[in-house]
Amino acid sequence: xxxxxxxxxxxxxxxxxxxxxxxxxxxxxxxxxxxxxxxxxxxxxxxxxxxxxxxxxxxxxxxxxxxxxxxxxxxxxxxxxxxxxxxxxxxxxxxxxxxxxxxxxxxxxxxxxxxxxxxxxxxxxxxxxxxxxxxxxxxxxxxxxxxxxxxxxxxxxxxxxxxxxxxxxxxxxxxxxxxxxxxxxxxxxxxxxxxxxxxxxxxxxxxxxxxxxxxxxxxxxxxxxxxxxxxxxxxxxxxxxxxxxxxxxxxxxxxxxxx
Amino acid sequence: xxxxxxxxxxxxxxxxxxxxxxxxxxxxxxxxxxxxxxxxxxxxxxxxxxxxxxxxxxxxxxxxxxxxxxxxxxxxxxxxxxxxxxxxxxxxxxxxxxxxxxxxxxxxxxxxxxxxxxxxxxxxxxxxxxxxxxxxxxxxxxxxxxxxxxxxxxxxxxxxxxxxxxxxxxxxxxxxxxxxxxxxxxxxxxxxxxxxxxxxxxxxxxxxxxxxxxxxxxxxxxxxxxxxxxxxxxxxxxxxxxxxxxxxxxxxxxxxxxxxxxxxxxxxxxxxxxxxxxxxxxxxxxxxxxxxxxxxxxxxxxxxxxxxxxxxxxxxxxxxxxxxxxxxxxxxxxxxxxxxxxxxxxxxxxxxxxxxxxxxxxxxxxxxxxxxxxxxxxxxxxxxxxxxxxxxxxxxxxxxxxxxxxxxxx
Numbered sequence: 291x292x293x294x295x296x297x298x299x300x301x302x303x304x305x306x307x308x309x310x311x312x313x314x315x316x317x318x319x320x321x322x323x324x325x326x327x328x329x330x331x332x333x334x335x336x337x338x339x340x341x342x343x344x345x346x347x348x349x350x351x352x353x354x355x356x357x358x359x360x361x362x363x364x365x366x367x368x369x370x371x372x373x374x375x376x377x378x379x380x381x382x383x384x385x386x387x388x389x390x391x392x393x394x395x396x397x398x399x400x401x402x403x404x405x406x407x408x409x410x411x412x413x414x415x416x417x418x419x420x421x422x423x424x425x426x427x428x429x430x431x432x433x434x435x436x437x438x439x440x441x442x443x444x445x446x447x448x449x450x451x452x453x454x455x456x457x458x459x460x461x462x463x464x465x466x467x468x469x470x471x472x473x474x475x476x477x478x479x480x481x482x483x484x485x486x487x488x489x490x491x492x493x494x495x496x497x498x499x500x501x502x503x504x505x506x507x508x509x510x511x512x513x514x515x516x517x518x519x520x521x522x523x524x525x526x527x528x529x530x531x532x533x534x535x536x537x538x539x540x541x542x543x544x545x546x547x548x549x
Numbered sequence: 550x551x552x553x554x555x556x557x558x559x560x561x562x563x564x565x566x567x568x569x570x571x572x573x574x575x576x577x578x579x580x581x582x583x584x585x586x587x588x589x590x591x592x593x594x595x596x597x598x599x600x601x602x603x604x605x606x607x608x609x610x611x612x613x614x615x616x617x618x619x620x621x622x623x624x625x626x627x628x629x630x631x632x633x634x635x636x637x638x639x640x641x642x643x644x645x646x647x648x649x650x651x652x653x654x655x656x657x658x659x660x661x662x663x664x665x666x667x668x669x670x671x672x673x674x675x676x677x678x679x680x681x682x683x684x685x686x687x688x689x690x691x692x693x694x695x696x697x698x699x700x701x702x703x704x705x706x707x708x709x710x711x712x713x714x715x716x717x718x719x720x721x722x723x724x725x726x727x728x729x730x731x732x733x734x735x736x737x738x739x740x741x742x743x744x745x746x747x748x749x750x751x752x753x754x755x756x757x758x759x760x761x762x763x764x765x766x767x768x769x770x771x772x773x774x775x776x777x778x779x780x781x782x783x784x785x786x787x788x789x790x791x792x793x794x795x796x797x798x799x800x801x802x803x804x805x806x807x808x809x810x811x812x813x814x815x816x817x818x819x820x821x822x823x824x825x826x827x828x829x830x831x832x833x834x835x836x837x838x839x840x841x842x843x844x845x846x847x848x849x850x851x852x853x854x855x856x857x858x859x860x861x862x863x864x865x866x867x868x869x870x871x872x873x874x875x876x877x878x879x880x881x882x883x884x885x886x887x888x889x890x891x892x893x894x895x896x897x898x899x900x901x902x903x904x905x906x907x908x909x910x911x912x913x914x915x916x917x918x919x920x921x922x923x924x925x926x927x928x929x930x931x932x933x934x935x936x937x938x939x940x941x942x943x944x945x946x947x948x949x950x951x952x953x954x955x956x957x958x959x
Contacts, residue, residue: 352620354721380724394716396726401714403653409660412649416722515616 325436325448331472332465333367333431338501338530340365345525349417352518358415369539370424373547374415382548383415387424388539395544402544411459418488418509418521422459430465433458444469460487471495471502486512498528551861555868565841569834570877576830577881577932578888580823581925582918585889586897587819589919591812593896598808599801601676601737602746604768605777608784608798613765617647619720623764628792633769636787638780640772643670644764646754650717652747654705661701661745663715665754674768677735677748684709684733691750694732700744702734709734719759727757769798778802827932831939839943842866849947850955859948866944867937874936882929889925892918 323331341364349356359376374383382397392405410422433456439447450463461482466475477490488511492504507523537543559566599605608629610621623629626644633642646665651658668687672678677696678686687696695713707713711731719725729749736743755761771780777800784798802809849862896917950958 349722351722356721356723383724396714396716399714399716399726399728401653401728403651403658403714403716405651406658406660409651409658412651412660413718415724416718513616515612515618515620518620 325438329431329436335472337367340534342529344527345523348522350520363534363538371538384544384548386544397548418511501530551865554865558869569873573877573936574881577878578885580928581885582888585918590916604674605774605801606769606781607766609766611797626762626764632787638772640770641673642769643667643674644767646760647765650715653714654707656706659704664748665751666748667751674770680735680737682734682736686733692753693729695729695747695749696733697747698743699734699736720763721759834939838940842943842947846955846958850952853952862948870940874933878929878933886925889918889920893920
């Protein structure tokens with residue numbers, strides 16, 4: 291090897307090594323979407339522009355099991371309307387959510403009740419979901435800082451920590467996201483002490499038109515006093531991105547669509 | 550002979566004797582009164598806290614206090630009733646079912662407790678009926694009438710005869726809702742309780758909340774409330790044999806152990822404060838005795854010179870102090886006891902303190918003393934021993950002076 295060639299190798303080799311050390315991870319990182327984008331895509335896939343859904347909710351406790359059937363209408367993440375269709379004694383109960391406010395109409399007492407902020411952590415219709423879940427579910431992208439914990443195999447594992455100014459109830463949320471369809475698989479909710487409070491499992495992904503959607507949601511409380519409790523949502527029908535009459539998202543609708 | 554000398558010396562030095570008598574007697578009276586006031590006001594705070602709503606004994610599921618859910622109810626209330634009906638040491642009992650609902654008035658919605666109670670029995674077990682402010686108390690025939698706390702009524706902006714709606718979960722976790730009429734408004738003085746409590750006839754409550762033969766707790770009044778702990782133990786034994794080990798009876802001392810400990814801590818700090826004061830009094834008496842005894846050095850020197858032994862001198866001086874202490878402590882005990890009796894029936898009212906006590910969940914507007922002979926005797930004994938100890942050093946010191954030096958003492 292000539293002196294010139296050897297000099298060239300001595301000069302270029304370190305440069306090559308440094309380039310590899312920097313460029314290769316960068317390439318991989320650039321290939322991987324940012325956590326914010328993952329969460330945004332998850333929310334888009336779950337909510338779309340609009341959503342009309344028929345579903346059955348089964349609430350199981352140590353002593354009882356109850357089944358309810360409902361229909362919900364939602365536009366984006368800020369407005370939703372829910373009608374209870376079954377059982378007979380709850381039929382006609384309606385819920386309206388606009389931004390962070392929620393109202394309920396109970397035909398039995400002919401009264402529209404605004405759910406105060408102090409009641410947000412109370413159970414929704416006796417299930418393991420809370421009123422806050424219905425009001426706040428849209429806030430994952432706005433109220434949390436996101437970080438990818440792992441991106442191995444088929445799943446992203448995203449950690450969501452509340453922003454300082456965000457008024458949220460959780461200390462931390464960890465979400466598993468399927469890399470193939472950007473749908474959530476499991477969401478774990480932790481309190482401010484880092485204790486696991488509940489898990490929401492999404493399964494049974496099915497095709498609805500051009501969309502894939504998890505049709506079975508299982509909420510599992512993890513607190514000691516809720517052993518044996520479970521709420522299962524089974525979606526039977528789903529239409530996304532259709533025109534929904536804006537009248538559904540008015541207080542008038544609470545009574546109008548009650549029966 | 551020594552006794553006679555001691556009495557003669559007490560009468561001979563009248564000024565010293567009177568001053569010592571007044572000092573010790575007033576200190577004893579202060580100690581007796583302070584103890585009576587401390588214990589009396591604590592006893593009243595605890596009595597109020599127990600009798601307003603919680604009760605002397607509660608029977609519930611073992612897991613219910615920590616996790617108040619419908620999974621930890623009393624599922625066979627009639628079985629508990631059967632046991633309680635056969636207990637000779639129980640004056641009264643009642644069952645309750647507590648649930649959390651959302652009340653909605655015309656203007657506001659507020660979350661609060663709605664408790665199904667047995668109105669006639671509740672009269673003997675709590676102060677709900679006695680706390681009536683407006684309207685009337687519940688009866689066993691009432692249906693959708695509720696009895697609501699004054700602060701809760703204020704929050705909901707409702708009055709007697711107004712209508713309220715509520716939504717909540719029944720005992721089977723089903724959705725439940727109803728309209729109720731406000732029959733009465735109560736005020737116990739406990740702000741948090743008055744702001745978050747409403748009561749309804751359990752017979753009607755069972756119907757709307759699917760709570761037949763269910764209860765969250767039983768409240769029991771023993772015939773002798775002082776024996777609440779012993780009665781609770783008897784009930785526990787009966788419950789584990791005849792019903793289920795899952796149920797437990799707890800006395801108020803167990804359930805409100807935090808409050809009991811807070812009162813004991815307050816007493817301790819009170820006694821420490823008194824102790825500091827009495828240390829000062831101890832040294833005052835010691836110094837005064839030292840001065841008085843040193844004024845008699847020549848006299849003691851002469852007595853030693855004519856053959857009186859140091860132990861006889863010591864016995865005479867201690868007897869003098871002992872007699873003075875006995876008289877003083879007795880007088881102080883009488884005065885303190887009279888004050889304790891008077892203020893037990895005419896409690897001290899400190900206006901402005903109510904708000905402070907409310908922060909601790911206490912409804913107290915006056916602070917009575919308590920007359921307890923055993924406590925008075927204890928305080929008198931403490932003062933007597935303290936007085937004797939305070940005179941010991943001066944007596945020992947003056948007894949060590951050689952007789953010749955003592956005779957020539959100026």
